Amino acid sequence: MLSRHSTANDTSQGFLLEALQIRKTFGQTEVLKGVDLQVRPGELVFLIGPSGSGKSTLLRCCNRLEEPTGGTLRLDGVDLLANTTDINQMRRKIGMVFQGFNLYPHLTAMGNVTLALRKVMKMTKAEAEARAMENLGLVGMAEKANSFPSQLSGGQQQRVGIARSLALEPMLILMDEPTSALDPELVDSVLEVIKSLRNRGMTMVIASHEMNFARSAADRVVFLENGLVVESGTAEQIFTNARHERTRQFLRQVRH
Numbered sequence: 001m002l003s004r005h006s007t008a009n010d011t012s013q014g015f016l017l018e019a020l021q022i023r024k025t026f027g028q029t030e031v032l033k034g035v036d037l038q039v040r041p042g043e044l045v046f047l048i049g050p051s052g053s054g055k056s057t058l059l060r061c062c063n064r065l066e067e068p069t070g071g072t073l074r075l076d077g078v079d080l081l082a083n084t085t086d087i088n089q090m091r092r093k094i095g096m097v098f099q100g101f102n103l104y105p106h107l108t109a110m111g112n113v114t115l116a117l118r119k120v121m122k123m124t125k126a127e128a129e130a131r132a133m134e135n136l137g138l139v140g141m142a143e144k145a146n147s148f149p150s151q152l153s154g155g156q157q158q159r160v161g162i163a164r165s166l167a168l169e170p171m172l173i174l175m176d177e178p179t180s181a182l183d184p185e186l187v188d189s190v191l192e193v194i195k196s197l198r199n200r201g202m203t204m205v206i207a208s209h210e211m212n213f214a215r216s217a218a219d220r221v222v223f224l225e226n227g228l229v230v231e232s233g234t235a236e237q238i239f240t241n242a243r244h245e246r247t248r249q250f251l252r253q254v255r256h
C-alpha cells in the first residue's frame with residue numbers, strides 16, 4: 001500500500017518532488033537563496049545543516065505553508081506554484097510531521113487519526129476507523145488507539161502524528177525535526193518507524209540533527225548552509241568523503 005515507486009510522473013524525469021532554485025525572503029532577509037531539492041520516489045532524503053540554515057523554511061515552502069519568493073516546485077509533475085493548481089488538493093498528497101506532535105489533546109489517538117479522514121476524505125466512521133487502525137498498527141500504536149495524548153509518551157505521540165499523516169496516503173512525507181522534542185530514550189522508537197516506512201517505499205524528506213540516523217538510513221543527504229545547498233550526496237559520500245570543507249567542518253562540530 002505504501003509503495004510509491006510507480007507513482008511518479010514520467011514527465012518529471014523520475015522525480016517525485018522537484019524544488020528548483022527556491023528562494024524565500026522574510027522582510028529584508030533572504031533565507032533561501034536558490035535551493036535545489038529533487039527527490040525520487042521511495043527515497044529517504046535528510047536535510048542537515050546548522051541552526052538557521054533554512055531547513056524548516058525549505059520544507060514549509062515545499063507544501064506552500066510558506067510562499068516561495070521564487071523558483072519552481074513540482075510534485076509528481078504538477079506545478080505547485082501555478083495559479084491553476086488546487087493547492088489544497090495537492091497538500092493532501094504531502095504529509096507533514098512536525099516536532100511538536102500537534103495532536104488534539106481532547107481526542108484519542110484514534111480520534112486524531114480519523115479526524116482528517118472524516119473531514120477531508122469524507123469517510124464514514126467505520127471506514128475512517130479501519131484506516132486509522134491500519135496506520136496506528138504500522139507505527140506500533142494500535143494498542144493505544146483509545147489513549148489520549150496526555151496518556152502517551154512523547155515518542156508515542158509522535159508515532160500517532162506519523163500515523164495521522166500516513167492515513168491520508170500521501171505521496172511524500174516531510175518531517176521537520178521529528179525527534180527533537182523527545183527525551184533521548186524515546187528517539188529510537190520514532191527512528192524505527194521511519195526506517196520501517198522507508199523499507200515500505202515511502203518517500204520522505206527529513207530535516208534532522210540526528211546525524212547517526214541520517215548516516216545509517218538516508219539514501220541521500222543534503223547539506224544546507226546559509227540558505228544554499230553546499231553539497232548533496234549519498235550518506236556514505238557526505239559522512240565519510242565530503243568534498244567541501246564547510247561540510248567537513250559542520251560534521252566535526254556536531255560530532256563534538
Ligand SMILES: Nc1ncnc2c1ncn2[C@@H]1O[C@H](COP(=O)(O)OP(=O)(O)OP(=O)(O)O)[C@@H](O)[C@H]1O
Pocket residue numbers: 026031049050051052053054055056057058207
Ligand atoms: N516567519 C519568519 N519570519 C522571519 N524570519 C524567519 C521566519 N521563519 C524563519 N525565519 C528565519 O529564517 C532562517 C532560517 O530558519 P529555519 O527555521 O528555516 O532554519 P533551520 O535550518 O530549520 O533551523 P533549526 O535547525 O534551528 O530548526 C532563520 O534565520 C530564521 O530566523
